[in-house]
Amino acid sequence: MTPTTSDPATAVADGIVVVDKPAGLTSHTVVARIRKLAGTRKVGHAGTLDPMATGVLVVGLNRATRLLGHLQLADKSYDATILLGATSSTDDAEGEITAVASAQDLAGITVEAIESAIAGFRGEISQVPSKVSAIKVDGRRAYERVRAGEEVALKARSVTVSRYDVVDVRTGPAGLEVDISVDCSSGTYIRALARDLGVELGVGGHLTMLRRTRVGAFGIASAHTLEELAESFDWLPIAEVAADTFPRYDADDEQAAAIRTGRPLSGLKLPAGQTAMFDPTGTFLALYEPHGPVAKPTAVFVS
Structure with missing residues (x-):
């Protein structure tokens, strides 16, 4: 995954930032710092670290906060x-x-x-x-x-x-x-x-x-300290995270319209588990999974 760089204090879009948490700070404090650096209130993290602990803290920005619960972050x-x-x-x-x-x-x-x-x-x-x-x-x-x-x-x-x-x-x-x-x-x-x-x-x-x-798939090599993020805010766009994490399906215009409103798709054979659905422009729309002869949404990320 290739990070996108934003100037500090400039609002970023939907995505994931991997933080190398320092000792002495709570995960909640780190989230508060990221809110300021990312220029958005909607920030959440996956997997709390104690204050004495350091290392990888996966933080979601905007709509990607909802994606955190679907990523394979158990290991x-x-x-x-x-x-x-x-x-x-x-x-x-x-x-x-x-x-x-x-x-x-x-x-x-x-x-x-x-x-x-x-x-x-x-x-x-x-x-x-x-x-x-x-x-x-x-x-x-x-x-x-x-x-x-x-x-x-x-x-x-x-x-x-x-x-x-x-x-x-x-x-x-x-x-x-x-x-x-x-x-x-x-x-x-x-x-x-x-x-x-x-x-x-x-x-x-x-x-x-x-x-x-x-x-999960986020290692310490891709993590950034708060000081580094203050200098150059590197984050991973939600579309790139979804494409690298789940099987990808590129929908046509008619399918994309249905996906945007969370409608089931008939006759669409998807692999077991969740698939990332994209429209013809490459916009990440939703996660779908197979239910017999139809595919149904588990989460829709566009309004």
Whole structure:
């Protein structure tokens, strides 16, 4: 996908911007910054990143905010560092250290032991999310309840960790530092992986660094920092994103007129799943999918 460049403070059209989020900012703050840079109020993001985390945040502009829900953004990749030997109240470095392993216990943790423990967290696993996650409990975010002093118990959920590699293991001033790379399904908490690895090894553990390197087809190589976007606002037009993400169908004038109003199309054989529908001028109109002998819209992006 080739980005389109707009001058800062000039309103852009419908599209996607891939942000390299810095540490210390919430995803909400990043969206607010993009609103100003893009010159539009209609901005949304896919896949929240915690303030301490950095990396890929996919942001939709104008009508592309509706496209975010249809993109294949479930699979994500992360680079992270786990500190073994200390347990945190939040499962990451922003929390209070609640337990510290002895030097003797840590000395018994070998690279082989770490690799063996990690093998049990690959594939489809049952994971209890971190207590400070954004999951709602009786209408309130779990992290809000924790910060208010409440005890929160979250239910385990099934997630898939397709890759969980050890990149490096070294002795740090506070314990063993383990660099990892992970490919996982949406809903996987890397903080929980850090916590559970520490539990499995009997020494405790928490996350000290997290960088998201990919969301679906959007990788870190195509991401831009907020400073770069302030200098040159690079974004991906909605038509290009749709054409690169879904099978493409180029409609004739009569079909395009029907698509614009969301009418079913008879006798049109589309592949399974969603197809991006374009008019003769190359304008992206809608997403359609087959329903027996007709094709019906799942989302129309023109009025």
